Amino acid sequence: MRSLSGRTVDLLIIGGGIIGAGIARDAALRGLSVALVEQEDFASGTTSRPTRLIHGGLRYLELFDFALVRSDMREREILLRIAPHLVFPLPFLLPLYRPSLWYQAKLRIGMQLYDILSLDKSLPKRRWLGREETLAAEPALDPDGLQGAWRFYDAQVPLVERLVIENVVDAATHGALVLNHARANSYLRDGDRVGGAVVLDRMAGVELALRGRLTVNATGPWLDRTIAPLRSGAKPLLRLTKGIHLVTPRATQQAHVLFARRDDRLFFVVPWLDASIVGTTDTDFDGDPAAAAATEEDVRYLREEARRAFPNAPFDEIFFTWAGVRALVREEGVSEGEVSRKHALYDHQRRDGVAGVVSVVGGKITAYRAIAEEVTDLAARKLGRDQRASTAEAMLPGADGSRARAIAALAAGDPSLATPLCPHHHGVAAEIVHAVRHEWALTIGDALLRRTALGLAPCQGLDCVDAVAELMGRLLGWDAERRAREIAAYCREVEPMRRFSVK
Ligand SMILES: Cc1cc2nc3c(=O)[nH]c(=O)nc-3n(C[C@H](O)[C@H](O)[C@H](O)COP(=O)(O)OP(=O)(O)OC[C@H]3O[C@@H](n4cnc5c(N)ncnc54)[C@H](O)[C@@H]3O)c2cc1C
Structure with missing residues (x-):
């Protein structure tokens, strides 16, 4: 966080769902300097709640949206190629x-x-x-x-959360500064120009001014709330x-x-x-x-x-x-199911007379790479850069089995990490260690729900949550009181998912 203070990056991206993560990767691969901030955890928003299909969508044929189906089918093929470990x-x-x-x-x-x-x-x-x-x-x-x-x-x-994480990992490998649990609270304004955002690091309780030549709002369903300070009184952009x-x-x-x-x-x-x-x-x-x-x-x-x-x-x-x-x-006057699933890109200079900021919203996970390419093309043009996207060819990290090798190496160094944590799931302790050390897992929910699949087992990891807190606590310096707080926070996080669970 400190390394960001006082620096100006090319692109400040607000929102770490699949769209923000995809833009961060694309831009970092092109050599732009990038910062990505996410108020909760990467993939904690809409992105971790879909049907988990990479599809053209038969339904969209009924809406005669052939161009959308065609382009999503092309993306399906690309994702099968660049992410064979995830799609x-x-x-x-x-x-x-x-x-x-x-x-x-x-x-x-x-x-x-x-x-x-x-x-x-x-x-x-x-x-x-x-x-x-x-x-x-x-x-x-x-x-x-x-x-x-x-x-x-x-x-x-199946694990769309990992698709987001691998995009974030690759962005960071190519120089992006990535922060989860960091909320953009307000915009830095210079008259009619946005020059970044004031971001609260919620773990440290510290606010920092992050400067960006261009700010990209990729906050998904939060967009109308997060863009409101720049377009007061205007009609909502979203349904x-x-x-x-x-x-x-x-x-x-x-x-x-x-x-x-x-x-x-x-x-x-x-x-x-x-x-x-x-x-x-x-x-x-x-x-x-x-x-x-x-x-x-x-x-x-x-x-x-x-x-x-x-x-x-x-x-x-x-x-x-x-x-x-x-x-x-x-779109006014249409029923829920008939609203187009196509994404939209808003240039707020043209739309609201505020320069230095664009928003992107809508579109499916299936289309995320193409959407990220379109946004980064626009950003590059605005920044006077001409590097082209390479994300249709560049494999996502982990496709070569490197994640499995990293976990195996951890377990070889400390055999206690090779034991499954939960009686109902094969996930081992080494996965949690890897998630904390290399993938910004800062809470139990980050580790169980969005880095490993332990929290997606029927018990959602509730039977091994003490062991996970113990392990994470050792790595992150949690005392007994903090461990108890983190366990309670995890139980609160999964509670809405468990209201209909048969005990
Ligand atoms: C029920 C359902 C089923 C779906 N099924 C599919 C499917 O099968 N296949 C498919 O391709 N697509 C599917 N989709 C669509 C897909 O899930 C979404 O289009 C996609 O996940 C949107 O990603 P996003 O990054 O725009 O939004 P999000 O994932 O919501 O990301 C936005 C992020 O911004 C963060 N944020 C908000 N405010 C701030 C702030 N002030 N500072 C920092 N961060 C902030 C949020 O915490 C959030 O993580 C489905 C959607 C739904 C709802």
């Missing part, structure tokens, strides 16, 4: 029940288009499976009225909608695209780690994004619809839920 092909089934001729034709065209828009892909093409073949692939499906299913391929990023997911025992063998009987909305049931994800919902939201949580109505809706498709699957048992807030570009 994996995922076969889907789209089952059909007593479909009308019109519906069959519509889906056939949709499937054809999905393939045409990704002609250059490495994934297999669509295929129609008859009734028997479908039931053999997915015995849990309700057989009543089943005609067959379309099989098609998309991709999954926020909430989406929740249920995490249940493994319910199906395949990933499924389904249509809710109640409102015909598309939703997914997807195998994830050792569990299943059911989601999502889409309801207008006007609270603080940090407080978003599943409600009884959300849970009932998903549970009922999932049960209709898989009558005997274990949807009664919920391990936990998560709720995320979409930051959609505001």
Whole structure:
């Protein structure tokens, strides 16, 4: 933090979700000097609450947004290539029940288009499976009225949190200064120009002025709040909608695209780690994004619809839920589901007469690399630099197995670190040590939820939280009182996720 004080970086990025992290990496790889600040932890916002798909999105075909689907499919291919350790092909089934001729034709065209828009892909093409073949692939499906299913391929990023961390790690390796638990509280102003931000390091309780030639606001659903001081009284830029997911025992063998009987909305049931994800919902939201949580109505809706498709699957048992807030570009007069998922880039000089700051919002995780490239292109132009992006080719860190080697080396040096911490998860103590030493894990939540997958097991690490606090405390100098506070903070952090957990 101190090293930042008094320096002026080319780019000060506010917000460490996938978009801010992607911009930090792209800009650092181009040789720009970069600072990235995140008020909580990297990936703690909307980015850690998605369906975890890297997809073109069948749904967007219905909105005739072919250009968006095409560009997301291209990005899917790039991510499969540059992050083979984090992004994996995922076969889907789209089952059909007593479909009308019109519906069959519509889906056939949709499937054809999905393939045409990704002609250059490495994934297999669509295929129609008859009734028997479908039931053999997915015995849990309700057989009543089943005609067959379309099989098609998309991709999954099971640990999207790690996708963010690897972007941040690479940015830091290329010189970026990165700070989590550091909130931008106000802008540094010089008349009609923003020259950076006043940032509170929440761990140290210290405020610092961070100067940037250009400030990028990448605060996702917080944008209207964080940009308000620069555009007082102006109309909101965003429409926020909430989406929740249920995490249940493994319910199906395949990933499924389904249509809710109640409102015909598309939703997914997807195998994830050792569990299943059911989601999502889409309801207008006007609270603080940090407080978003599943409600009884959300849970009932998903549970009922999932049960209709898989009558005997274990949807009664919920391990936990998560709720995320979409930051959609505001369009008047359309329903939640019809608002475009495309991102927007706001140049506040043009829009609000304030120079030195741009905002980026919306778009999917799938598109993050391309969005980051577009933002960094704009930044480079404004800064008079002409380096081009290399992120479509440069592999993300860890793709070569280096993370596994680093953990193994730690465990070889101290065999006590090779022991699993939790009776329900294979994660070992060395992963926590690595997260603290090399990946800015400063709280138990950082380590369990966003560096390792321990907090994503059904118990969410609550059975080993004392051991984790002990281990982190040794590395970070926590006394007994601080350890107790950190444990309490972790319990508070996961509480909204556990309101529907079956004990
Ligand atoms: C229910 C749901 C399902 C989704 N499913 C998918 C999917 O399957 N595939 C897909 O591609 N996309 C999906 N998305 C979309 C995707 O999750 C988002 O588009 C993406 O995560 C947005 O990233 P972001 O970095 O803009 O926002 P965020 O991840 O919210 O990051 C913004 C960050 O800014 C920080 N911040 C706010 N204020 C400040 C401040 N003052 N100072 C410092 N930091 C600050 C926040 O703490 C936060 O971490 C889904 C979204 C939702 C809601």
